[in-house]
Amino acid sequence: MKVYPQDIEEKLGFDQVRDHLIRYCQSNRGEELARKAKPTDKYDVLVKWLNQAKEMIRLKGSSEDKVSFEFPDIDDYLTKVKVPGSFLDPEDFHELKRGVNTLTSWVQFFQKKGIEYPELLVLSSHIEIDPNLSIHIDKTIDDRGEVKDSASRELSEIRSKIAKSERAVRSAIQKVLKKAKEDEFTEEDSTLTVRDGRLVIPVKAEHKKRIQGFVHDESATGQTVYLEPGEVLDLNNQVRELKYAEKREVIRILVALSDHVRANLKDLKNGASLLEKLDFIHAKALLADLINGVIPPTGKATQFSLINAIHPLLYLSHKESGKPVVPLNLSLDHEKRILIISGPNAGGKSVALKTVGLLQYMLQTGLPVSINEESRMGVFSSIFIDIGDTQSIEDDLSTYSSHLTSMKFFLENTDKKSMFLIDEFGKGTEPQFGGAIAESVLHELNKKRAHGIVTTHYQNLKKIGDETAGLLNGAMKYDLDALEPLFELEVGKPGSSFAFEIAGKIGLPKDIIEKARKKIGSSHVAYDQLLNQLEKEKARFEKLTKKLEKDQGDINKVRKDYEDLRSMLEEDKKRIIKNAKQEAKQILENANKDVERTIREIKESKASKERTKAAREKLDQKKERFEEKPKKKSADLKAGDVVRMIGQDTTGTIQKVKGKQAEVLFGSMKSIVSVDKLQKANNSPQVSYQKRVKKMGIDISSKMANFNHELSIRGMRADEAMNTVESFIDEALLVGADEVRIVHGKGHGVLREIVRNVTKGHPSIASVEDEHADRGGAGISVIKLQ
Structure with a gap:
């Protein structure tokens, strides 16, 4: 894959991304792979790299107990043990054991789950690890990197003897030291010490001949000598001989263990190669976590569609300071290939x-990129950039000359599979000449059907962006009121440099600005003013659009609430009709039974006049119970009257009468009822309610003690919620509560509306308000009772 210039990674910032990748590698070999990673334009190779990273990201995010993510270097140990007869140190085996255990965990995992991770499985398909090797190492080397006592019976016996002999030495020499202190041959605070691997005691130099033994050393002043008493010479010699025997046995054990490793050298070499690759791929997964990156769908075509793309280094920088990053949304394809950003x-x-x-370079290096996972990316055969000041002192090139050198390279090497990026196209020389050359170069690159992005302030480039097939304009949005950039790319129109506006904001004198306007010519000013006006109109249109969307959302919410309420009323209607039919059926059945019983009684009494009369009276009484009482005229009813539905006990208060319809408040629910179906009641709704309470024998004290001042109706159906709220308000009034809370949630607001309808106009409710925003806001209604 071709790239330009040589320092493209530094100019794009990929060198810093690589540093993060290297830091996440655990092994030297993994770090080496990270340092050598380069982009590729070979589609099959790239897809393999990306799928490996994608599978590792998925594997790390899985909750299964699966594999070890430790990747130690073991290749050096395998090289060291390669020569027959050589052996590894215990510390070497400790590290080798980590590597073998990691390899074993991966091999076992792939045997069970490999089909779910095909690209990673391919990496390990040729790996075979002797399971006995890991067991052998575990039995021989402990977690501190030392040979275990249990590594052999001989070693265990030798170390047991060493421990016993050392105790004997210490006991004997302690006696000598104690006697030396008593005889004042040594200082009172003297302790045992070691010289040449042997236990000795400090003795004053003038008394060294008073104690039989061997002097191993003396202090810097010569006033103290370190003496091995003769009583322990033989014991110390015995310990030393045992130490030699221990060393010989340890070497024998390590040689045998090294021979086992050597027998598996080829498989372990393959395993070491697998570990370094897994380490590198694992570092990619950690990088994805760091930059919030993904592996997007990638095709062969030289095009891309970036959704919520973020510069990873800018993301990390702003993350530390807590500042947001404005994402980039941009697409280039075969029809719209070159974007001109102004x-x-x-x-x-x-x-x-x-x-x-940077994102394209990272992707083609096989790394995750910080974009939305619904984005699409392609593959380019070359990436050429002209960014920053490339002035060369060695080649005696000016800034503009260096830019022209880059343009020459672009024109000679760019084709339809190339991506080019040019920052501040044409800068470095007189605008009329620089703009003309930039325009010509851009036309030529467009003819080559290359893909690219350029940034510019030149009007002529903005103009051809609107007029030339294959090109399109883009602008960085700008807050005209605050005169501050918004850092958001808008594709489809050129942008203004806002030079005069910015100059005015920083305080440049107005007469200077006006003179500058005149000098550049009316056409340039008019064009720039037109762009500014378009920007203002667009901002106003976007504001109106947002308001329209909000209004439409409110309308949709109201429509939804209406539909829910209508559905609720329909369900209530069906339920009431069903209940009425069942009640009527029951009444009819009971009436038929009464008639049949009356007839039977008359027959049994053989038409006795008294019995017949009594049976008829009884039947008439039952009949009167179901007959409607005389209806009151509408003129008799007025606002404030306490009424009941004919044939029912529930009382309500008339709110107003209009023609043959009356608005009646039954408890907390308002209903429109025909006056023909109403009759006056003798007692008020509140009195009637209290009488019912007394008649039912409710324990008010118990109710007050157990009453919960908060009710939750979340998740209830509309009719269930209405009945529950009514009962809750009644119970609150019964126990004398001053304030209650009803939790209904926000949602579409249906349950909140039901609460407001039930409580609206209730004679015993003082107010209904939303809870404080910090304690639930519109999701909770606070009801104050009178």
Whole structure:
């Protein structure tokens, strides 16, 4: 794959991304792979790299107990043990054991789950690890990197003897030291010490001949000598001989263990290669976590569609300071290949350019990229950039000459599979000449059907962006009121540099600005003013659009609430009709039974006049119970009257009468009822309610003690919620509560509306308000009772 210039990684910032990748590698070999990683334009190779990273990301995110993510270096140990007769140190085996255990865990995992991770499985398909090797190492080397006592019976016996002999030495020499202190041959605070691997005691130099033994050393002043008493010479010699025997046995054990390793050298070499590759791929997964990256769908075509793309280094920088990063949304394809980005300085043009370049470079190196997973990316055969000041002192090139050198390279090497990125196209010389050359170069690159992005302030480039097939304009959005950049790319129109506006903001004198306007000519000013006006109109249109969307959302919410309420009323209607039919059926059945019983009684009494009369009276009484009482005229009813539905006990208060319809408040629910179906009641609703309470014999004290001042109706159906709220309000009034809370949630607001309808106009409710925003807001209604 071709790239230009040589320092493209530094200019794009990929060198910093590579540093993060290297830091996440655990092994030297893994770090080496990270340092050598280069982009590729070979589609099959790239897909393999990306799938490996994708599988590792998925594997790390899985909750299964699966594999070890420790990747130690073991290749050096395998090289060291290669020569027959050689052996590894216990510490070497400790590290080798880590590597073998990691390899064993991966091999076992792939045997069970390999089909779910095909690309990683391919890496390990040729790996075979002797399971007895790991067991052998575990039995021989402990977690501190030392040979275990149990590694052999002989070693265990030798170490047992060493421990016993050392105790004897210590006991004997302690007696000598104690006697030396009593005789004042040594200092009172003297302790045992070691010289040449043997236990000795410190003795004053003038008394060294008073104690039989061997002097191993003396102090710097010569006033103290370190003496091995004769009583322990033989014991110390015995310990030393045992130490030699221990060393010989340890070497024998290590040689045998090294021979076992050597027998598996070929498989272990393959395993070491697998570990370094897994380490490198694992580092990619950790990088994905760091930059919030993904592996997007990638095709062979030289095109891309970036959704919520973020410059990874900018993301990390802003993450530390807590600042947000404005994402980039951009697409280039075969029809719209070259994007010309314009706009004010420091508005984000260069960041947008570098974001595209860095993400493409990272992707083609097989790394995750910081974009939305619904994005699409392609593969380019070359990436050429002209970013920053490439002035060369050695070659005696000016800034503009260096840019022209880059343009020459682009024109000679660019084709339809190339991506080019040019920052501040044409800068470095007189605008009329620089703009003309930039325009000609851009036309030629367009003819080559290359894909690219350029940033510019030149009007002529903005103009051809609107007029030339294959090109399109883009602008970095700008807040005209605050005169501040918004760092958001808008594709489809050119942007203004806002030079005069920015100059005015920083306090440049108005007469200077006006003179500058006149000098550049009316056409340039008019064009720039037109762009500014378009920007203002667009901002106003976007504001109106957002308001329209909000209004439409409110309308949809109201419509939804209406539909829910209508559905609720329909369900209530069906339920009431069903209940009424069942009640009527029961009444009819009971009436038929009464008639049949009356007839039977008359027959049994043989038409006795008294019995017949009594049976008829009884039947008439039952009949009167179901007959409607005389209806009151509408003129008799007025607002404030306490009424009941004919044939029912529930009382309500008339709110108003209009023609033959009356609005009646039954408890907390308002209903429109025909006056023909109403009759006056003698007692008020509140009195009637209290009488019912007394008649039912409710224990008020118990109710007050157990009453919960908060009710939750979340998840209830509309009719269930209405009945529950009514009962809750009644119970609150019964126990004398001052305030209650009903938790209904926010949602579409249906349950909240039901609560408000039930409580609206209730004679015993003082107010209904939303809870404080910090304690639930519109999701909770606070009801104050009178």
